[in-house]
Amino acid sequence: MNAPYDLTAAVARAPAEAAAAEAPLLELRAATVRVPGREFGPFDLRLAAGERVAILGPSGAGKSTLLKLMAGERSAAAGSVWLAGAALNGQPLARMARRRAVLPQAHAVAFGMAVELIVGLGRYAIEPDAQRTRIVAEALATAHAAHLVGRRFDTLSGGEQARVQLARVMAQLWDVQGALLLVDEPLAALDPGLQIELLEAITDYAARRGHALVAIVHDINQALAGFDRLWLVQDGRLAGDLKPGRAALPRLAELFGVELQWVGDAQHFAVAVRRRSTAGAA
Amino acid sequence: MAAHAEVAGAAVARAVPAVSTAVPGAWWVGLGLGAALLLALLAAAMSGAVAVQWSDWAALAQAERSGGALVLWELRLPRALFAAAVGAALGLAGALAQGLFRNPLADPGLLGVTAGAVCAVALVLTFFATVAAGLPPAWRPWVLPLAAFGGALAVCFVLDGVARWLMPGSIAGLLLTGLALNALAGAVVGLSVYVADDEQLRSLTFWTLGSLAGASWPVVGLLGLALAIGLWQGARLAKALNALALGESAAAHVGVDVQRLRTRLIVSVALLAALAVAWSGLIGFIGLMAPHLVRGVVGADHRAVLPLSALAGALLLLLADTVARTVVIPAELPVGIVTALIGAPVFMLLLRRMALRQGGHA
C-alpha cells in the first residue's frame, strides 16, 4: 500500500506555469529513431525551461530510447531535435555538456575511483574551473552524500552510489540556468525515505536554476505528485501528453493494463494499483 | 528542511574538509619510485658476470675504454637504461590499455600488439628466411625489430578498422574483435612453427621468451624519445580517461569525444607496445602489474596512474633483468621467464584482492 505523499511545500517555489510564450528549451520535430526491426517515433514534443516531465510506459515501450534521443545519444533518422534553439546534431560536445546532463540508470564506474573525483568529472567540459572544489562539495551535500567524501566508489552501497552519481550530474549544471536534466529511473534501488529526500533535492535544485527535468518514472504516485506533465509512451510512440491528476487515471490504467483507484483528495492522495479483474486484460 | 536544502548544503560544504580533486600523495610516491629507480639503475650497472669497480666509472670519460669501463659503457649502462625504458613503455601502455577498456585486467596484448609482433617475426624467420638472408649485412640487425614493430602496428590498426566496421562506436567490440584476431595470428604462427626447421624453431622460441640483450645506445635513445612523447600524450589524455571510466555514454554526456579518444589511445598503446616488443621480444605481465600496483597505492586518478605506471614498470623490469642476468652466471635467463615467474603469482594475489573487495560492498 502506498503512503500519501506531500511534496507541495517543496515545490511551492517552482515556476508554476510553463513559459509557453518563450522559445522552448527542447523541441522534437517528428524525430524518429530507427534500429533494425523497429522504429521509435515520430515524436513531436515541446519542453520549456523549468518544466518537470515524467515519462511513463510499459517495458520495452521506448522510454529509454526517447530519453537518449533527447540527450543526443541517438541521432534522429528522420526529423530533428532542437536544444536551446540549436540543432542537437553537430553541436560541440563541450557546449552540449553545459546545456544538458543525464543521470543514467546504471551506476557502475570502473577502477573504484574516489567519490570527489567522480563528482568532479561532471565538470569535465568546463575549463578553467576555479570553483570546482566548492561546487563539488556543495553538490555532494545537496545529494545527501557529503559523508562519502574520501571513499572509493566500489565500496559504496547501491543507494550511496546513486547519490554520488546524482551529485555528479548536479555539479555539471550547477552554475548555469535553464538547462535540461534527464533522469533514467534513478531512485529504483533506494529505500522510500531516501527516495523522497532525493526527489525533493532534485526538484529543488532544478527549480532554483530553472532547469527542465525529464525523468523516466515507474512509480505512478511519484509521477502524479512530483511532476507537471506526463508523457505516456507505448509501442514506440507517444500515447499521451497529460497533466497529472485524477483525470489522467483512465489513460494510465490503459497504458499499464492495471486497475487504478484514487484514494484521498486532491491535496493528499495516493493511487492504489491492482491487477485487472476483468477477463481479456493484460 | 527541504526548502532550505541548498543553503544548508553550502554550510555543510564549508564544514566538510577541503575536497580536493588533485592527488597530493602521488607526488611523494613518484619521488619514492624515482629514487628507487635510480638506485636500481646503479645496482644493475654494478652487478653482472664481469666485475665492475667504482674506479671504472671514472674511466668512462677516457677515449679508450677497456676492461670494466668497456663493459660498463658497451653492455651494462645501455642494458640497464634499455630495461628501464622498455619497462616504462610497457607500464604506460598497460595503464592506457586498461583505461581504454575500463578494465584493470586489460593489457596491450588485447589490442593484438603481441600477436602481430610474433606473427611477423615467425613469418620472417620461416617463410621469408631466404629474403632476409639476402639483405646486406648492415641491414640485418634491423630486420627482426622492424618486422616485429611493423607487425604489431599493422595488427593493431587492422583490429581498429575491423572493429569499427563490425560494431561501430563500441569499445567492447574492440575487445571481441581483438580476441578473434589474436586467434588468427596464433594460427599463422602455428603454421610457421609447422614448417620451421630445427634452427628456425629455436630462434623463434627464444625470441618469444623475451630478452634485453639487444640493448645499444641508439635503441635506448629511440625508446627514450618515444617514451617522452608517450608520457606527454598521457598527460593530455588523463582527464579524459578518468571521464571514460564512467562509461562510454556517460563520458559523452559530460563532453568527452569518445571516438577521438579511442583512436588516440589505440595509437599511443600501439606505438609504445610495438616499440617495446620490437627489440625485446615478448615480455609479459609488466603492462598488467605496474598499473595495478600503482592504483593500489595512489588510487585510480589517471593523472597519477599514467606517469607512475611508467616508473613502476621501469623499476619492475629493471629488477627482473638484473635477476635474469645474475642468477645463472655466466649464462643468463630470458627475462620474460623471470617476469612470468614473478608475475603469475602476483596476478593471482591481485585477483583475490579484487574478488574480496567486490564481495565486500553491500
Place this chain on the structure above:
Amino acid sequence: MRKLLSPPQARRRRALRAAAAVAAGCIAPALRAQGAPVRRVVAVGGSLTETVYALGAEAELVGVDTTSIYPPQAAQLPRVGYLRQLSAEGVLSLRPTLVVAAASVGPPAVVRQLQAARVGFELFDTDHRLDGVLAMARRLGGVLGRADAGERLAAQIADDFARAQREVAALNAGRAPLRVLFVLSHTPHQVQIGGAGTAADAVITLAGARNALAGMRGFRPLTPEAAIAAAPDLILVTTQGLRQAGGVDGLLRAPGLAATAAGRARRVAALDALLLLGFGPRLPQAVGDLAQALHAAAPARG
C-alpha cells in the same frame, strides 16, 4: 743489508724459492714455444670444441657453450649459455682473448657486442662435407697459432675418412643402398623428419645409404602419409633423442612410424647426436659407426 732470518723463516724462504724455480721451469718452455702472451679461448659449438681438443690446445680453453659435450672434460669448463642464446657478459667475464664460434651463434646483438668489446672473434661456417671439416681444422689451427698441428689433424682426418669410405664400400658391396629415415624429436608433439640439405642427410649419404626423404629440403613434420611414402628400411635417431622419446617403444608411438616396414620390424639405429651430426674431427668415426649400425640393423638380404 740482508736481514738475518730465523731458521724457520729461512726454511720457508728456501722452499718458496724452490717452488718458484720449478714453476718457472714449467712455464718458461711453454712461453718460449708460444712466443706470445697467454691465450684464453672460448669455444662456441660442439664441433669447434672437439677440434680444439684434437689440436691439443685445450689448456687455453676457458669456457664453452652447452652444445660442447665431447670430450667429457669439456663438461668441467664454465658454460656461457646455449649456442644461439649466449650471454655477452658471461663470455666477457672469462676474460677471453679469442672467441671461436660456429656460424649459427646468436643472438646477433650479443655477437655485435662481443665484436665491439674488441675480443678476437672468429666465425666458422658449417659445411656438411669432408672439405669443410678439413678447412675448419686448418683454419682453427692457424687461428690458435698451431698451424702445424692443424695440418697434421687435417691429414689425419683425411686418412681416417678414406679408410672409413673403404669400410663403407665393403659393407655395402653388392646391395642396393638402404633407405634411411632420420627422425628428430624435440618433444612428443614436434616430431620432424630430415630431408635433403640437412646434416643427417649428408652423413647418411656418406655412410653409403640413402635418405628416404630425399625429395624434400630441410625438416618436415612427421605425418603418417609422409612416413609411409618414405617407406624406409631403417629409422635413424640420436641416442639423446631416443632417450627423450622413451626408448624404441616410445619412439615408435610417433604418428606413422609404426606403420612402416622399419617400424613394424623395430629396425632402429641410434648414434650420439654430436658424433652423428656435428661434422667435426670425428667425422670418419661417425661414418664408420653409422655404416656398421645400419648394417647391423638392416633387413636380412639374400
